[in-house]
Amino acid sequence: xxxxxxxxxxxxxxxxxxxxxxxxxxxxxxxxxxxxxxxxxxxxxxxxxxxxxxxxxxxxxxxxxxxxxxxxxxxxxxxxxxxxxxxxxxxxxxxxxxxxxxxxxxxxxxxxxxxxxxxxxxxxxxxxxxxxxxxxxxxxxxxxxxxxxxxxxxxxxxxxxxxxxxxxxxxxxxxxxxxxxxxxxxxxxxxxxxxxxxxxxxxxxxxxxxxxxxxxxxxxxxxxxxxxxxxxxxxxxxxxxxxxxxxxxxxxxxxxxxxxxxxxxxxxxxxxxxxxxxxxxxxxxx
Amino acid sequence: xxxxxxxxxxxxxxxxxxxxxxxxxxxxxxxxxxxxxxxxxxxxxxxxxxxxxxxxxxxxxxxxxxxxxxxxxxxxxxxxxxxxxxxxxxxxxxxxxxxxxxxxxxxxxxxxxxxxxxxxxxxxxxxxxxxxxxxxxxxxxxxxxxxxxxxxxxxxxxxxxxxxxxxxxxxxxxxxxxxxxxxxxxxxxxxxxxxxxxxxxxxxxxxxxxxxxxxxxxxxxxxxxxxxxxxxxxxxxxxxxxxxxxxxxxxxxxxxxxxxxxxxxxxxxxxx
Numbered sequence: 344x345x346x347x348x349x350x351x352x353x354x355x356x357x358x359x360x361x362x363x364x365x366x367x368x369x370x371x372x373x374x375x376x377x378x379x380x381x382x383x384x385x386x387x388x389x390x391x392x393x394x395x396x397x398x399x400x401x402x403x404x405x406x407x408x409x410x411x412x413x414x415x416x417x418x419x420x421x422x423x424x425x426x427x428x429x430x431x432x433x434x435x436x437x438x439x440x441x442x443x444x445x446x447x448x449x450x451x452x453x454x455x456x457x458x459x460x461x462x463x464x465x466x467x468x469x470x471x472x473x474x475x476x477x478x479x480x481x482x483x484x485x486x487x488x489x490x491x492x493x494x495x496x497x498x499x500x501x502x503x504x505x506x507x508x509x510x511x512x513x514x515x516x517x518x519x520x521x522x523x524x525x526x527x528x529x530x531x532x533x534x535x536x537x538x539x540x541x542x543x544x545x546x547x548x549x550x551x552x553x554x555x556x557x558x559x560x561x562x563x564x565x566x567x568x569x570x571x572x573x574x575x576x577x578x579x580x581x582x583x584x585x586x587x588x589x590x591x592x593x594x595x596x597x598x599x600x601x602x603x604x605x606x607x608x609x610x611x612x613x614x615x616x617x618x619x620x621x622x623x624x625x626x627x628x629x
Numbered sequence: 630x631x632x633x634x635x636x637x638x639x640x641x642x643x644x645x646x647x648x649x650x651x652x653x654x655x656x657x658x659x660x661x662x663x664x665x666x667x668x669x670x671x672x673x674x675x676x677x678x679x680x681x682x683x684x685x686x687x688x689x690x691x692x693x694x695x696x697x698x699x700x701x702x703x704x705x706x707x708x709x710x711x712x713x714x715x716x717x718x719x720x721x722x723x724x725x726x727x728x729x730x731x732x733x734x735x736x737x738x739x740x741x742x743x744x745x746x747x748x749x750x751x752x753x754x755x756x757x758x759x760x761x762x763x764x765x766x767x768x769x770x771x772x773x774x775x776x777x778x779x780x781x782x783x784x785x786x787x788x789x790x791x792x793x794x795x796x797x798x799x800x801x802x803x804x805x806x807x808x809x810x811x812x813x814x815x816x817x818x819x820x821x822x823x824x825x826x827x828x829x830x831x832x833x834x835x836x837x838x839x840x841x842x843x844x845x846x847x848x849x850x851x852x853x854x855x856x857x858x859x860x861x862x863x864x865x866x867x868x869x870x871x872x873x874x875x876x877x878x879x880x881x882x883x884x885x886x887x888x889x890x891x892x893x894x895x896x897x898x899x900x901x
Contacts, residue, residue: 399809422815430813438810440835450832454815486839500814 344410344427344507344539346373346396351405353391365391367563368405373508378540380550380571383560384585389543390433392560393510396541397428426455429506433513435497436490444470444488444496445481451504462503469503473529491522498526508539515549527553551575551589552611559584575610591615640758645874646688647759651768653875654756657882661752664886665745669893674744676892680885681751688759698754699747706743713739762794764867770860771869784860792848800841807836 353366365388373379373396383389394400395407398414398421407414409424432438441447445466452462470477473495480488485496498514511530515523531553534540544550550557550571557574559567561584567574574581575588578596587593592610599605603622609615661677668674685692699706713735720734757765770787777783808818811832818829 394809397813399812422817425813426815430810432806432810432813435810437840438807438814438832438836440832440839450811450816451814454817504815 345375346428346508347371347406347408347411348392348395348402349406349408351392351395351402351407353388353395353400354403357403365563366395366402369563369565371558371565371568373539373541375539376537378534378553378555379542380554380557381541381543381560382545382547382550382557382586383566384545387560388563389560390512393430393512393541393543396508396510397425397430399425399430426451426504427506428508428510429501429504431498431501431509431511431514433516435501435514436485436493439485439493439497439500442484443482444475444485445477447485447496448500448503451500455504465503465505466499469499472502472533473499474525475499491518491525494518494522494526495529498529502533506538508541509533510541510543512543513545514542515544515546523549545586547575547581547587547589548591551591552613559586571610572608576608639761640688640690640694641761642689644687644689644759646684646755646878648874649759649878650869650871650875651760651764652772652869653871653878654760655765655768655772657878658752658756660882660886662749664882664889665748665752667886667889667893668741668745670896671740672896673889673892674748676885676888677748677752680881681748681755684755688755690755690758695751695754695758699750702746702750706746709746710739710743713742763791766790766794767865767867767869784863788860796841796844799844800837803840804833804837807833807840 348369348371351366351369352364354362354364356362369388369392371392381389381392391400395402398407401415409427412419412424414421414424439447441450448466448469449462452465457465466481467477470481475492475495480492480496485493488496494514498511501509509530514526514530518526527549530540530542534553542550542554554571556569557567557571558565559574559581566584567577567580575592578588578592581588589610591612591614592608595605595609595615599607605615605618605622609618665677668677681695682692685695714731715729715735717732717735717738718730720732720737722730722732723736724731760768766787769790770783773781773783773786812818816829816832818826818833821829
């Protein structure tokens with residue numbers, strides 16, 4: 344399933360004194376199996392953009408096409424299409440409301456009109472995906488859980504709808520490093536098992552090892568788009584937007600300037616480590 | 630969608646009326662309400678209309694904005710007018726058709742009651758349009774502070790008012806966000822009968838209440854940690870001062886009331 348944004352412009356409170364344009368002529372195509380990282384500064388329009396992907400916001404002008412079909416055209420069942428694009432909002436734990444974890448996760452599938460047995464197996468699967476133990480957690484109140492667990496329950500609630508595209512808006516915001524690594528690991532697994540992923544983030548270090556493509560946004564426009572290696576090569580551009588590059592890329596550049604024989608476009612810790620070990624061996628240090 | 634709702638309809642411009650002391654404005658508004666009830670004839674309403682017109686142009690608020698405040702009341706107005714018109718039985722019969730009878734007393738009351746309602750709304754909205762919610766609760770607190778002698782919690786009341794007003798936009802934003810999040814999970818807030826719709830509100834209301842309580846707890850903690858201990862001995866950031874303009878405003882309203890009283894004495898009973 345592909346999602347295409349064509350010349351999408353979005354203006355908040357159009358026609359009033361508080362009018363502000365959040366998106367300007369955005370063109371973006373999300374292909375099957377991609378892992379897109381949407382990065383940009385606070386207020387650059389990332390969150391507005393992702394709400395267009397499942398039709399929660401209607402573009403002021405331009406089109407959103409899902410498999411070539413206009414999302415806001417006539418005779419389009421938006422609810423049905425919406426279920427294929429699972430959107431996890433920022434701080435999703437604030438949307439939990441049911442008495443038990445299992446029932447909260449079942450909310451989405453129930454709205455899809457599935458049978459009880461199908462709902463049950465989906466809840467099991469979603470909890471397993473999110474590393475939540477069904478036996479110990481499913482009958483507890485979601486409000487008794489820890490912050491990280493609540494976050495994972497909320498994401499499970501979206502996963503249980505088994506969307507083809509999963510959109511996550513800052514899924515690691517406000518989590519401790521362990522909770523963050525856990526969520527990122529799960530997202531990586533989901534992508535491996537065939538889900539298309541769009542992840543909004545402002546942390547370059549979070550997205551660098553995961554994304555197949557990075558889309559950089561600045562002031563409502565797409566400033567750059569490409570493979571991580573190409574994006575992180577444009578350090579000056581990234582820094583002018585106020586984003587910078589991953590720490591590994593910065594360290595790599597500093598070491599190159601000191602005269603170490605390292606390739607130009609390294610950006611993950613693993614890559615850098617492998618190359619440093621190689622250099623160490625060559626020099627007979629280890 | 631939810632952002633379009635305007636609450637606390639403050640009209641943010643700078644004008645002599647906006648700058649008046651909120652205490653004086655509250656008192657003058659009460660005086661205006663009394664004046665509206667003193668009116669005997671259409672001439673009196675004319676006087677009030679002229680006064681409101683001048684005040685709104687001084688306040689740089691389009692009279693249309695002021696008049697818009699009456700719009701939500703149109704059903705109550707129509708009801709008031711019709712009930713008084715048809716169900717007053719005293720006075721001379723002017724018109725009669727089947728079971729409907731209109732008397733001159735009925736017509737008189739219908740016109741007066743509906744005009745009174747209209748002017749009540751316009752005068753009070755002039756207060757809320759020209760006074761920011763913060764100033765309003767400050768003014769109210771100071772006006773009520775003499776009642777502290779009988780242990781009336783004036784400061785606490787004003788504080789609650791300003792906190793409530795402060796959180797209206799925040800809660801609206803929160804509602805919008807939760808609504809979208811649940812819609813992303815396939816919730817449907819728009820279709821179905823009344824019961825289905827009421828049930829559909831649960832996924833919205835539960836998170837909203839949870840977050841409101843959480844916010845209230847956080848706010849209480851933040852106030853505590855900055856040593857908030859209520860109104861006693863507390864000084865204020867904006868010290869309210871009664872200026873020359875305030876006295877001029879008082880004189881104007883007093884003049885209006887004097888005119889209306891004179892109108893009541895001079896114009897014979899029975900006029901519209």
